[in-house]
Amino acid sequence: MAVRGRDLAETFRAAARGVSPEERDLLLRTVIAVVPETVSGVVSVSLTCWDGGRFQTVAASDPVALRLDEWQYAADRGPCVDAARQGRRTFVPDLAQAGQGFAAAAESTEVRSVLSIPLPRPADHAGLNCYAAGGAVFAGGLGEARLELLGRTAAALLGGHPSETEPTGARFEAALARRREIDRACATLARRDGITVDEALRALSAEAVRRRVTMTTAARELLRGDADE
């Protein structure tokens, strides 16, 4: 399934605001579907959760992922069980070395390696399982950064409430103070030029980019100029 940018953007927004159980499954499928599109070498993906009595796959990209997950649940071992149960990243670079049963289960597929990453809170005992065609695809960098973000997004969706705690701290307070100046400048610009506040933000951003100054500098100069008139 090819994921449309709009659906994906809405998935990240939904994860940040919290979702109902009805929305959750569709959004989780979107998260799963985007992994092979954005992480090189990954061919199948799934999401394992512990429901209190057993492991289960709550979303899978295809029947191969489902079958390999279920083999691991039945055997009570394997990367997806270890990641979800023990909360640790588990990488099997070569399935041929992972024991005969698992290797046999994957034999008729193109899967040759597996990475399972545990999901952070609020999703306890859950993991994102990435089945890949080669062993060298999980070498860190951008692909792993993407997996980490998609894992946090899935965790937020599974948790059913916003992923971020209420932001605080000196850096955030300073950011809010700068933001108030930007908002004031945008309101002034919008009123003065008869445009929307969004259009004013675009104009202020374009001005800051053009002159290579900070947004706060552009905003202050605008407010100063407006007061002088």
Next chain:
Amino acid sequence: MSELGLYEGYRLSELSPFELWAEYLAVGGGADQLEVEAYVLGILRPDRLQHNLIAQALNEVFLDRGLDHPVGYHDPAR
């Protein structure tokens, strides 16, 4: 130095995802933290405004470190 993309700039900045989002918020951005990270990591494609607000947020951090706008903008005038 050639201009950096958003991901390269983010890596160089050594900001945490939350710190990046706070800086983006400060320059007028309105997207949530997860969405901003998705733009930076190339999972979502930002429009010109989103790209420039994230680039601006990073560049203002770099200005404080004596680096002059290393992250590239979507700038139709250039």
